Amino acid sequence: MKGVVFVELIRMAESVMGEEAVDDILESVDLESDGAFSVVGNYPCSELMALVDAFGTYLDAPVDALQAKFGHWMFARFVEGYPAFFEGKHDGFDMLDSIENEVHVEVRKLYPEVELPTFATERPGEGQLKMVYASERPLQHFCRGMLESCMDHFGHTYTVDMQESSAQGQHRAEFLVQKVA
């Protein structure tokens, strides 16, 4: 997994619980990288899950909620770092549609070996968008956080219904987003 995810997770944790607490946690968790993450490196996803677990324990917060919060954080970083992807988009649904066919295409150009989740979208009805998250990584709540941030970014009022259906190392979640007038 790309180093940028780890670096941002540490930054978020530091902003929430401070450097001392983060340093303590990094020492307590058994990490091959010793928590010395850099943006240019690649690290196992298991270290991300272990850190999220440890932060949850420290904060006494559910892991799913933490993942979602991290999703919000990351979306803010994307808005800041990659404005090009947002150009010409005036609707949260359009943005979500474009992840699979625009954003991921660009990512693959830079990192041909990368393993990306899929985000299949469809528009089942008026003001509705269905997105299916599928990945080897259990990051469906991280995905939810990103999705929510995206809808917020474009100023929508909406509801999200999430149905998980993970099985045998393949993680899958269906999100039904309904715009509220």
Place this chain on the structure above:
Amino acid sequence: MYLGEQVGSTPDHVSRRRYLRERKGREEAERLLEAKSRELYEANQRLTKLAETLETAVHLRTAELETARVAAEAANEAKSVFLASMSHEIRTPLNGILGMAQALDDSGLTQAQHQLVTVLGESGRLLLSIINDVLDISKIEAGKFDLETVAYSLPELARVMCQHHRVAAEEKGLQFEVTIDDSAKVMAETDPTRLQQVVGNLLSNAVKFTDSGRVSLHMTLEEARNGKAWLKMTVTDSGPGIAKSQQPRLFQRFSQANTSITRMHGGTGLGLAISRRICELMGGSISVKSDAGKGATFVAKVQVVPLKERTPADASLSEVKEVVTLEGLRVLAAEDNKTNQLVLRHMLKKAQVQLTIVPDGKQAIETWSAGAFDMVLMDINMPVMDGLEATRLIREAERAAMKEAVPIIAVSANAMVHQVAGYLSEGMTGHVSKPVSRAVLVEAMIKALEEKRSRGADP
């Protein structure tokens, strides 16, 4: 923006463990970047090497192509030279064969012998036309086909065509008709030889393939832009026609409408291909309208420059030109080849001219100044002194003695357009190309005499 600073405890002091972790992270990043930049460098080197190899390959290939091109051009040049020299070499003995056949025919033969000699003559003339066709197509392909531009009376074209094809058509029982629109009764700048070749080819095809009915030639002139005009020569016949499916092949070289025609009528299949290229070189085109069983109409269209201020000699007058006679004409001929001498002698025997033959240009001058001659027939390539030099010296002597210019007709085998133009500018009156046919020679001699007379009639 480092959000940790907003929350962190003491930004001025960093713990040892945090410092060590950050350093480890940095070193790891440096190691990764080092490996990446090495990969990039190596990839770059490979690309550079590949580019060099490609460049070398391109150079090599270019050199190979250049060699091949030079070789191909040399081979093509050799082919052209070979064709030109072979056709020249073949024409000279052919001159002898045709001339002797003619002479033999004139020597009082029995009917059976006359028929044999006629076949001999026809075969020789066919061979000559094949050689001329092959030479023409090779010149066209080599881009060395020169067109001349001289003032020419368009009614003269009609007259010549009539003269050349009427007999053959009428012998087959065909009605033969040549008409010329008033618009075309003018002088125009064009290449008369090539016009005659194109129309002659269309007419001889028409006569060849038509067994009953009629063959006709109609000429019109339509004004075009820039002082030019379209000369349209339409040849119509009531022959078997050409099926639409076979028409596209018609103008391709070595191709006739179908192969059985070749067996029936002979021919190289070059005539129409040459005609088409000539029309194209003259800025025009050639087209056919026909279908099986419906006869054929060929239209040859070329660009000419009409000369409005000049009026052509009355074409009908030339019909009675035959009153001019060569009888008793004192003719000096310079010709080194013994066979050709014999040909000339026999050819002019019937015309009852007084013929004196000398073997080179020097003796021609000596004989000319010693005697009185009405006309000179001058071979071009001769030992001791060539025909051009002899002509120049004769003209000089005439000017010095204030004598009237004697008509000098060039008789040569290598009759390229620019060469003929050269002969005329060197003071020659006309040109006849070998192998000489009696009709053409006599016509040229009569034409020269007429010109001399009309000059003499001038005030």
